[in-house]
Amino acid sequence: MNRLKDIIWSDLCVCEDPANGWFKETPDSMVASLLPFDAWAEAKQLFLELNRVWDERGAGASRYGFPIVWPPQDGMRLRAKRIPLASGGHVFVCRAFRFKPRRFHDIGMAQPLAMKLLSPEIRGGIGIFLGRPGAGKTTTACAYLQERATRLGGVAWTIESPVEMDLEGRYENGYIHQREVDTPELMAEAVRDLARATPNVLFVGEVLDDQTAEMVTQASKMGFLVLCTYHGGDLINGIERFARAAGRGSVSAQFVEAFRFAIHIDLRLVDTGGRPKAINDSLIGSLSTGSPPRVLSARSLFCMQDDHPVRGFMKKGEFAQLSSEIDRQKHDLMKQLADMRLNQAGQTR
Structure with missing residues (x-):
């Protein structure tokens, strides 16, 4: 039955x-x-x-x-x-x-990208996981949250509606607490409350409205890292939509100042001969799921320096100009990945 x-x-x-x-x-x-x-x-x-x-x-x-x-x-x-x-x-x-939290290394994210995400340099500001519904935003974000707590320690709080994966508990020197709320209005209120609980990381499960985007941006001013998931068809579109949501239609200057990274997760339907396999320029591994199989990939943008040129483009609303920097960073990460594979091949000889 x-x-x-x-x-x-x-x-x-x-x-x-x-x-x-x-x-x-x-x-x-x-x-x-x-x-x-x-x-x-x-x-x-x-x-x-x-x-x-x-x-x-x-x-x-x-x-x-x-x-x-x-x-x-x-x-x-x-x-x-x-x-x-x-x-x-x-x-x-x-x-x-129905899914249990996955280990960060099980997702298949390219090592240079994973290393950049887990850098101790990322201590404050805003990090966004973007993608379409069902693309793996929450899975990736939760795996990152656990790995960060394990490697870097600290206290993390999540605010979700509803809780999708059980993360509550100790991770080496870190600890993750989870809180569930019912509506976007309560989500924004919970962000405001937990911002006073001196977390090292605050994870907002899904930003659905302008009020929550604005509250996420305001919370980032308090010095800790604020992570969230957000719907976006592509990397640039997702960043721009969030920036304008946080500014109630205009680009939020506070968001531009607080922005640290965004990763767009994508499940692509491609002709792979019936088997999922990594795309040549992918920064994340393949995922054997669905019928036909999908290929999981990621694009990213990091902005760690306060005077990074990217911030100037954002402030002026010229988000299309981010494309060249995204491609440059991707080229650097792919070169690092190629060097790592070359070194590994040399060590096995």
Whole structure:
């Protein structure tokens, strides 16, 4: 008998009539699969439970989605969003958070990029993990947060809605605390509160509105590192959108001053002969997931110096000018990677 938790899916549409439900293996999959017939009874139970939780929480607290564990006894954490239909009914679209935190070295990020991210030089400012839904922003950010706590120590706080991966606990000389909030309004308030808790790192799980982007920027002025995930179609677009969100439409001067790095994570559908493999210019490894397989890659921009020319382009709103610096940094990282591989090859001879 198929249970919902045993079916491989990232997104599940739960309806009053389970015959109209569907699931997708990955967020960007073009295949909306029919639920197996022997899972229909459970899908009906889940629909009733989602309605109960929605009614109990109220529309205001649930309008951005709400967390639920299903099945209650031994289930996985979901985030559900109620969506009304033109017919007068409604469905719930659920996102599954079934993955355990991955070790940083398991992600496959190129060593020069990983070393740059883990440099003790990055102690304050803003770091952003960008990408489309389901691209691996949170997975990458959480792995980085754990590795940073292990190697560099310090206290990190996360603010998430909902918590996607269990990170709470000690990591060598570091410790990670997690806090869950319900709405973007509470997210901004939580950022303000925890900024006074003297963390070394503050991680905001997902910035969804201008208020939270503005609060993230203000928190970075207090001297610690603020990390967050943010939707962005590409690296430059994501940086510009965040800069303008933090400035309520105008480029935020505070964001420009606090910016330290941004990494855009991308799952590309490419012809790999049926097998995922690294792209020649990729700064992150391959990820065997989805049907057809996807190739995971990353582009990055670092801005560590206060007088870096990049800041001047940002202040003037000339974000397209960042392209040449992104390419230059990428060339440097790829050269470092080639040198490392050459040295490793020489040592094995």
